[in-house]
Amino acid sequence: QVQLQESGPGLVKPSGTLSLTCxxxxxxxxxxxxxxxxxxxxxxxxxxxxxIFYTGSTNYNPSLKxxxxxxxxxxxxxxxxxxSSVTAADTALYYCASKHTSGWYSWxxxxxxxxxxxxxx
Amino acid sequence: DIQMTQSPSSLSASVGDRxxxxxxxSQSISNYLNWYQQKPGKGPKLLISAAxxxxxxxxxxxxxxxxxxxxxxxxxxxQPEDFATYYCQQSYTSLTFGGGTKVEIx
Numbered sequence: 001q002v003q004l005q006e007s008g009p010g011l012v013k014p015s016g017t018l019s020l021t022c023x024x025x026x027x028x029x030x031x032x033x034x035x036x037x038x039x040x041x042x043x044x045x046x047x048x049x050x051x052i053f054y055t056g057s058t059n060y061n062p063s064l065k066x067x068x069x070x071x072x073x074x075x076x077x078x079x080x081x082x083x084s085s086v087t088a089a090d091t092a093l094y095y096c097a098s099k100h101t102s103g104w105y106s107w108x109x110x111x112x113x114x115x116x117x118x119x120x121x
Numbered sequence: 122d123i124q125m126t127q128s129p130s131s132l133s134a135s136v137g138d139r140x141x142x143x144x145x146x147s148q149s150i151s152n153y154l155n156w157y158q159q160k161p162g163k164g165p166k167l168l169i170s171a172a173x174x175x176x177x178x179x180x181x182x183x184x185x186x187x188x189x190x191x192x193x194x195x196x197x198x199x200q201p202e203d204f205a206t207y208y209c210q211q212s213y214t215s216l217t218f219g220g221g222t223k224v225e226i227x
Contacts, residue, residue: 046165046208046218061215095164099216105171106212107155111164 002027004096004112012090012119018083022096022112029072030054034099035079036108037070039092047092051099052079086119093117123147123211127219133227140196142222144209149189153213156185156194159221160205168207169194199224 008020022035029035037049050060052070060068069082083090093116097108124147134140144154152172157165167176169185172192182197196203204226209219 045220046210048216048218097164104212105153106216107167107170108157108165108210109167109176111166113162114164 002098002110004098004110006094006096006112006115008115008117010116010118012086012117013121014087014119016086016119018081018086018090018094018117018119020081020094020096020115020117021078022080023076023078024098025077029077029079030074034059034101034106035070035072036097036099037081038095038097038108038111039090040095040114041089041092049081049083049094088119091117091119123150123214123217125209125211125217125219127207127209127222129222130220131223131225133225134199135227136199136201138199138227140199140203140224142194142207142224144187144192144194144219146190146192146211146213150211150213152188153211154185154187154192155210155212156183157208157210158203158205159208165208196224 003025005023012018034051036051040046050070052058052072067084072079093114095114097111126145128143154172156169159165168179173185184195186193206221206223208221
């Protein structure tokens with residue numbers, strides 16, 4: 001059973017770059033899934049950030065695209081998120097998740113536990 | 122972007138109650154709609170995909186229905202472990218979530 005675990009700094013300075021890693025266990029990152037990042041600002045709803053396939057193909061939320069880079073490391077069975085030029089509005093719980101697809105249908109399962117990133121000086 | 126609007130944003134209910142949560146899309150999304158349950162301190166858990174397909178291991182008291190723009194998640198008899206926040210998510214165009222519905226104990 002695939003499990004996901006996020007890791008990275010919990011505090012990032014404004015204008016800096018947020019960097020997180022998601023370790024995949026119980027399965028191979030080279031399976032036919034898209035590996036995604038989703039965030040949840042305090043007290044708010046969920047926002048999809050972007051995703052990567054094991055081949056390196058990526059898709060990003062247009063609202064964040066200019067600041068987001070998602071990469072994959074098959075040797076370590078993990079994928080990573082970088083979000084540049086952060087502001088307080090980027091303070092959120094960041095989740096990694098496995099996205100499955102079947103035709104046009106897609107769904108997230110499972111999710112990591114989430115990691116809180118605060119943007120503050 | 123397709124906007125997903127959930128109602129109510131919160132509700133109070135008792136164990137044994139029938140609970141209905143609504144999700145409305147800003148345009149037709151056929152049945153490309155999923156439901157998740159989230160408990161404090163945990164990532165969301167997939168309950169239903171393709172509007173009405175119950176995931177393996179999810180109790181049968183959960184059901185989903187709808188197509189086009191209007192969707193419903195129903196819990197037929199609320200159990201103590203069902204107190205949580207529920208989200209809908211569309212995959213018709215890009216990926217967007219509803220704002221969530223918090224189900225609290227009455």
